[in-house]
Amino acid sequence: MYPEHYRYTNDHEWVSVAEGQGRVGVTDYAQKQLGDIVYLELPEVGRTVKQGEVIGTIESVKAVSEIFAPVSGQVLEVNTALAERPEGVNHDPHGSWMVIVKLSDPAEADRLLTASQYGELAK
Amino acid sequence: MSTIPDSREQVIFEKSAAGRRGFSLPASDVPAADLQGSIPEGLLRPAIDGFPEIAENDLVRHYVRLSTWNYSVDTGMYPLGSCTMKYNPKVNEAVARLRGLGDLHPLVPDAVAQGALAVMHALQEMLGAITGLPAVTLQPAAGAHGELTGMMMIRKRLLARDGRPRSIVLVPDSAHGTNPSSAHFCGYEVREIRSNERGNLSIESLAAVMSDQVAALMLTNPNTLGMFEDHIADAACLVHDKGGLVYCDGANMNALVGKARPGDFGVDVLHLNLHKTFSTPHGGGGPGSGPIAATAALEPHLPVPVVVREGEGFRLAGDRPQSIGRVKAFQGNFGMVVRAYAYIRSLGPEGLRLTAENAVLNANYVRARLRGAYDIPYDRINMHEVILSDHRQNAHGVTTLDIAKRLIDHGFHPPTIYFPLIVHGALMIEPTESEGIAELDRFVAAMLAIAAEAETEPEKLKKAPLTTRRSRFDEAAAARKPVLRWRPGDASPSSLGPRPSA
């Protein structure tokens, strides 16, 4: 259910780390809770973010959720194509990355929840 | 008028044709003035692009037909919790339109507005008597506006008394969204307090967070679960002891009019909704009116202008050095003030008492009749509204939304749904005193039929409403690509792509 090689936060973000970069998205649990996603507010490229900081919002018709940075670093890329078609988050939450962060502290990701730990949380 | 369900009412712009007219102006009895000489170059408007040209009878048909797509409280019950959708008396409409009231310009000198000032002053006195809070202003234009005004008065009071406004406002997790929003717009940080298992404000939680950094506790009484906050006097003491003030959201006053007064609970400031408790019509989304009633200590901080006695008459006083200032142009929503005044004069003290008693009676009756078919999270005597949840119906995959939409097929507007947030799948039912037992029995029968349908035909409920001219809308698509205005050349208002084939 939850990809093994991702890491997860208590706020239902996932991060997939490769070569010092982290791809960030939200989990299946999050998209189910929110319902049909209608809008994504994503950070500016180049912005420095700290772990736990609010970097954007994700909106459905009846709810808003903040997106918290799972890791610290610099925003390299933002998925503007996904922002144009936010329903992609509902269809494929674990395949829809929102932000790519250049990690300032790779060890941070290791301290996040594993897939099985998050699976317990999201029951 | 077409009865084909698919057909829509054209937008007004589609009915326009060059040369048609819907207006009548007197011929000019003065010479034409020099336009080009007076208006700077480039500021003269060539035309109002897009404005329609339509004959009067076509205009009338358009709006009359549009009106037939609406439900209204004159059509049937709105059991909307915390909205108090009571009957809107027709004499109120007549008096609001009287020559000398409806057409009165707000800037005429006080000497020739004495009748209007008398109405305002009298309503202030009556609201003061009803709430037990003597310092009243009619300036705020709606409940949320009143909340903001009341919070500003609290802030000003703290500044005047202590030299500092404090920084935090406490709000229960069951509060209406306008509460934290208004506190925020007053410059305060909002902290939530959890309710206890009985659905009441938790005194322990309050005591734990109350400090000299807390400016105020904002609460609603009866609360948004329809329960009287029986420890409110203790809560007020707790707050006052640490120098804070108590703000009460008076949206649920319909349970208390003539029976109890928030001023006696230790409340410092309260707002009222004339468009709820005091019968002024909702108008499809306003206008409303949100007067404030406060203790004498807060009187200097009332917004300007204030209606004061002067000799045999009244005047508008603006010279009030401790006032929070102005919150709206002119004098508040006077048209709603007149209506509420007429309503309270029509009821008198006995009528007010009957109002609260029947409001509470009706809500408890609905609870008693629906027990067994619906989950009632707080199954004890409630006030003017009762909360159900969709817990039982969930077992069949049916949700609060489905129940609400199916009620429409039975000829009722749905109750308040998914509020307050602390009850999962909340359905909040407030019949008001305007409904008699016959109508309540019809409502109960509809709810029982839906409960039965949830067990036998849940798929049907998920498609409800089935009998209206429009069914459930794709609100997600509407939000993703917002179309907020008509543009010439639009094949249909919702330019959301080609229509699916029938």
Added chain:
Amino acid sequence: MTHRYIPNTDADIRRMLEAIGVGSIDDLFAPVPAALRLDGDVAIPPAMSEPDLLRHLEALARRNADASTWSMFLGGGVYRHFAPSFIDQLLLRSEFYTAYTPYQPEISQGTLQAIFEFQTLVCQLLGTDIANASMYDGSTAATEAALLATRMTRRDRIVIARTVHPHYRQVLATYAANLGLEVVEIGYGPDGTVDMGMLDASLAGAAAVVFQYPNYFGAIEDPRPIAAAARAAGALGVAVVTEPVSLGLLAAPGSLGVDVVAAEMQGMGLPASYGGPHCGVIGAAEKCLRQMPGRLVGAARDAEGRDGFVLTLATREQHIRREKATSNICTNSGLMALAAGMFMAAYGREGLPALARLNFDKAHYALRAIMKEASGAGVRAGFGGGFFNEFVIRGLDNAARVRDRLLEERLVAGIPLGVDYPELQDALLLCVTELNEAGEIDRLASALGAAASRP
């Protein structure tokens, strides 16, 4: 006692108490602690019958200066224009005025479509991309427009012209004081419009530049240099329109480079009603959409693919975003927006310019007539520039006293400006609309001439 608004009889009540399982109504109020229950009756007057109530309010109404038996030359943010008779009769249709907010779109398409049409008409009138479904009034719309600018620019300094309506400036000051925002006022020049030198000197770090069009003195500000100056400084230009009929003649602010327009729609035939309910609205450029306060109606399709309308983008609002909302507004001015929409649709493309032209001609006739009668006594045109239907006359020894004297002749000769502009004790602000007849205007002119000549 029974009341005609409360159907339950004693027999009904007994049945219901039995179903609930309590003995009396008092039992239902048991959760209210005895100490907090009211002893006896609320101290308000006893109930009045309907005929008595009507008589009572008619008597109170007669003590006020009504527009049909007094000659009114009053503007100052509230304008008397002729609303076609059909409008008020339509507003009395139950399905319009006793309907709730259209949260259940399936049974609210009438309201929703009418507001969608209103939003469109407002966009066309103001020259903006988007418009909301109304605010309380112009003063709170102007304030919320300034707050919108602070959110978009992330600055907390608001520059506002002194020629914006005094009440509007006071409301902004009240809100700003509670939010720690800085408000800087810009004075006016000899022609009664914004002093551009002062403006340029105050622009650094501004979130918004707020001006009124036409301004409080009736003078016509040029939005173009103001909007350009704002833009150059990274601020939003905010035009405030208190007399929307003026836009039948004047170019739309949105088309002149202004980002946000806050308007009062009372001039679109809404009753003066001693100050309310009226109808504010905010129109803005597309880029402001996410920060727009208030409700928005959008087009939508239902499950069968049929066209309709819904309230949309609700995540901006208080009931979802709570303390992070764009505004705390909930109830707005729905019925008044419906009425204003009807007025705009009735006058339409040809009628609104014709109405505006009539106002323009009558007001200019009035100024000429007053000059003829009163210039001998030292009265002069206030600022000399162009105006729409409101203008200032100056040179009166005591404008307030002159205005009070004319009350005795059932003439309300405008607003003495000295109350809000201490430097203008000699000035009156006069408004003339299509409802003032030439004979009435002549009477005003000679009365002013006589009053100005008296010591």
